[in-house]
Amino acid sequence: MKFDVTPIAFVDSCYKEKFATPRQPGIVSEAKGIIALIPPFNDPESVFGLEDCSHIWLQFIFHQCIDKGWKARVRPPRLGGNKKMGVFATRATHRPNAIGMSVVKLDRIETHTNEVLLHVSGLDLIDGTPVIDIKPYVPYSDAIEHAHYPFAQQAPQPMPVYFSIKAETALKTNAHLKKLIDQVLSQDPRPAFHKIDETRVYGAKLEDKNVTWIYKLVNNTCVIEVKNVEPA
Amino acid sequence: MKFDVTPIAFVDSCYKEKFATPRQPGIVSEAKGIIALIPPFNDPESVFGLEDCSHIWLQFIFHQCIDKGWKARVRPPRLGGNKKMGVFATRATHRPNAIGMSVVKLDRIETHTNEVLLHVSGLDLIDGTPVIDIKPYVPYSDAIEHAHYPFAQQAPQPMPVYFSIKAETALKTNAHLKKLIDQVLSQDPRPAFHKIDETRVYGAKLEDKNVTWIYKLVNNTCVIEVKNVEPA
Numbered sequence: 172m173k174f175d176v177t178p179i180a181f182v183d184s185c186y187k188e189k190f191a192t193p194r195q196p197g198i199v200s201e202a203k204g205i206i207a208l209i210p211p212f213n214d215p216e217s218v219f220g221l222e223d224c225s226h227i228w229l230q231f232i233f234h235q236c237i238d239k240g241w242k243a244r245v246r247p248p249r250l251g252g253n254k255k256m257g258v259f260a261t262r263a264t265h266r267p268n269a270i271g272m273s274v275v276k277l278d279r280i281e282t283h284t285n286e287v288l289l290h291v292s293g294l295d296l297i298d299g300t301p302v303i304d305i306k307p308y309v310p311y312s313d314a315i316e317h318a319h320y321p322f323a324q325q326a327p328q329p330m331p332v333y334f335s336i337k338a339e340t341a342l343k344t345n346a347h348l349k350k351l352i353d354q355v356l357s358q359d360p361r362p363a364f365h366k367i368d369e370t371r372v373y374g375a376k377l378e379d380k381n382v383t384w385i386y387k388l389v390n391n392t393c394v395i396e397v398k399n400v401e402p403a
Numbered sequence: 404m405k406f407d408v409t410p411i412a413f414v415d416s417c418y419k420e421k422f423a424t425p426r427q428p429g430i431v432s433e434a435k436g437i438i439a440l441i442p443p444f445n446d447p448e449s450v451f452g453l454e455d456c457s458h459i460w461l462q463f464i465f466h467q468c469i470d471k472g473w474k475a476r477v478r479p480p481r482l483g484g485n486k487k488m489g490v491f492a493t494r495a496t497h498r499p500n501a502i503g504m505s506v507v508k509l510d511r512i513e514t515h516t517n518e519v520l521l522h523v524s525g526l527d528l529i530d531g532t533p534v535i536d537i538k539p540y541v542p543y544s545d546a547i548e549h550a551h552y553p554f555a556q557q558a559p560q561p562m563p564v565y566f567s568i569k570a571e572t573a574l575k576t577n578a579h580l581k582k583l584i585d586q587v588l589s590q591d592p593r594p595a596f597h598k599i600d601e602t603r604v605y606g607a608k609l610e611d612k613n614v615t616w617i618y619k620l621v622n623n624t625c626v627i628e629v630k631n632v633e634p635a
Contacts, residue, residue, distance in 0.1 A: 172533065174464055175405045176500045195544045212499055216475035219489035225551035230462070230502060232406055243448035257451035259537040267444055268408045268535045270462060272504060274547060301404065303500045305491040311557045312427045314546040315506060319457035325543045 176270075178301035179212040180289075182231070185351060186297050187403075189235060191360040191375035191382075194248060195262075196273040196295040198326050198358060201351040203278075206289040206302055215282040218289070218305075222280045226308035227291070232301045233269040241267050247322070248363050256322070271296075274308050329357035331394045341400040348400075352382055356395045361386070367393060376403050408502075410533035411444040412521075414463070417583060418529050419635075421467060423592040423607035423614075426480060427494075428505040428527040430558050430590060433583040435510075438521040438534055447514040450521070450537075454512045458540035459523070464533045465501040473499050479554070480595050488554070503528075506540050561589035563626045573632040580632075584614055588627045593618070599625060608635050 184204040186192040193199050206229065208217070221227070244255040245263040258266050273295055281288040289305070332353050334342065342349040355377060365371075367388050374383040383399045416436040418424040425431050438461065440449070453459070476487040477495040490498050505527055513520040521537070564585050566574065574581040587609065597603075599620050606615040615631045 173407045173409050174469070174501075174533075174535075176408055176502065177405050179499050195541070197544055197547070214475045217489045218491050219476060219487070220554070221489055221492035223551075223553045224492065225549075226547055228504065230500075230504070237406070243446045244451060255451070257449045257453055259450050260453035260456065260539055262538050262541070266536060267411050268462075269406075270408065270502075270536055272460065272462070272538070274545065301406075303406075304498065304502055306494050306504070307492055307552050307554075308547060308550045309427070309494070309552045309555060310547065310550045311552075311555065312429055313506065314548060314550065315429070315458055315540060315542065316546060317457075318540045318542045318546065319455075320539050320541045320543075321455045322452070322539075323541060323543065 176232075176303045178209065178232070178303060180206045180208045180302040180305070182206055182294070182296045182298065182300040182302060184294055184296050184298040184300070185378045186294075187376035189297060191355055191377070192297050193295040193355065193358050195326075196275050197293040199295070199351065199354040200276075200293050201347060201354050202294045203290070203292050204294040204296065206291060206305065208287040210285070213285050213287050215287055218280055218282070218287055221277070221305075221307065224277055224307040226274050227277050227289070228306045228308055229273050229275060229296070229302050230304040230306070231271050231273070231296060232303060233264040233271050234299070234301055235297065236264040237269040239265055241265050253363070270303070327358060330359045331392070332356045332397065333394060334397045335399070338397040338400050348378060348380065351377060352397060352400070356384060356397065359395075372398065379403050408464075408535045410441065410464070410535060412438045412440045412534040412537070414438055414526070414528045414530065414532040414534060416526055416528050416530040416532070417610045418526075419608040421529060423587055423609070424529050425527040425587065425590050427558070428507050429525040431527070431583070431586040432508075432525050433579060433586050434526045435522070435524050436526040436528065438523060438537065440519040442517070445517050445519050447519055450512055450514070450519055453509070453537075453539065456509055456539040458506050459509050459521070460536075460538045460540055461505050461507060461528070461534050462536040462538070463503050463505070463528060464535060465496040465503050466531070466533055467529065468496040469501040471497055473497050485595075502535070559590060562591045563624070564588045564629065565626055566629045567631070570629040570632050580610060580612065583609060584629060584632070588616060588629065591627075604630065611635050
């Protein structure tokens with residue numbers, strides 16, 4: 172028994188590659204994106220009333236993982252990468268059906284004839300992600316106050332981020348991008364098994380910029396220094 | 404562009420038909436069910452760690468609606484059936500991809516060799532529903548306290564339910580079923596456009612029983628009287 176699903180929209184995201192894309196929505200509030208409905212779903216009627224909702228669920232395809240199959244046990248990065256969990260006890264991207272769900276803030280809806288653009292923030296989806304459904308967030312049913320998830324009780328502790336003088340200069344006229352970089356890197360996007368190597372340069376494309384950074388051990392605390400921000 | 408999804412489990416539910424199945428999870432706490440994983444997903448390893456989670460998301464197929472297509476505007480029953488909303492502003496079952504999501508309480512997990520049964524409650528899924536994914540509920544990310552959904556700010560007001568003497572007698576030794584019937588009927592499963600007709604008898608199959616009931620106007624309030632509870 173199989174069911175077909177078809178994209179109804181694609182994501183235009185500030186995250187251009189998997190590395191440095193956050194693992195949960197909502198943490199990087201500065202992460203903006205646009206959900207652009209495609210034909211025949213690009214009818215403004217299909218989102219009538221949605222503008223009054225503060226948050227929406229996106230159901231989407233982990234399109235960069237879909238061909239890699241699944242395993243009964245996975246190593247979630249939040250557990251340091253050395254504890255194996257059942258795939259259904261995690262939100263891992265490699266799962267039997269490569270479907271994800273993310274709740275994001277709906278900032279505004281832009282409609283023209285045959286064009287529906289949902290402007291969202293708090294996004295954790297990579298550019299080009301196919302969206303298969305959009306549903307309103309219904310607090311009385313979705314916000315379960317006393318629910319218990321033992322493996323991540325709260326958002327990860329942010330890591331301090333410092334900007335080099337060169338990076339500060341490059342970002343002087345773009346406070347939004349600086350805040351985005353700060354929020355993204357403070358989540359520590361490194362694979363959990365990487366040890367601190369002060370000479371190793373990391374890089375990721377955010378919006379239309381290449382951002383590079385290094386990790387430093389300072390007073391026994393790891394800090395991130397943003398080295399360069401160059402046009403992509 | 405199309406993606407295949409395949410069931411990983413099927414629901415064994417107390418709701419045997421669409422009519423009287425609640426429109427949201429969590430409201431009928433007495434609604435019990437079992438999510439039974441099917442091969443090759445029926446490996447106890449796949450749910451390792453899940454037993455410590457209080458709630459789970461089920462992603463599933465609206466299998467009884469899938470062939471009926473979708474429309475850009477729908478009439479949600481919660482709005483009295485006379486207001487049309489964009490399909491993506493609702494959780495309507497008839498949507499471009501007939502995928503639903505429900506958060507339910509995970510009571511316990513029963514595993515044997517090649518058998519994984521998730522016992523859940525607060526279910527709003529009909530018997531035989533194909534489940535395509537199971538994910539843990541992660542409160543810090545899923546429970547958005549200040550989210551706003553203007554069309555249903557809170558759970559619907561329950562309607563008073565009375566049991567006829569015959570129904571009381573039939574339920575004397577089954578307090579759980581009585582509570583289930585009470586919770587299900589107090590949601591008023593009637594189509595919104597039905598007017599009170601004291602002679603009309605409604606019926607639905609719950610667990611292994613046929614339940615029949617009528618609506619009465621008493622002191623300008625509608626009450627439900629459960630007439631009969633007979634073996635199905």
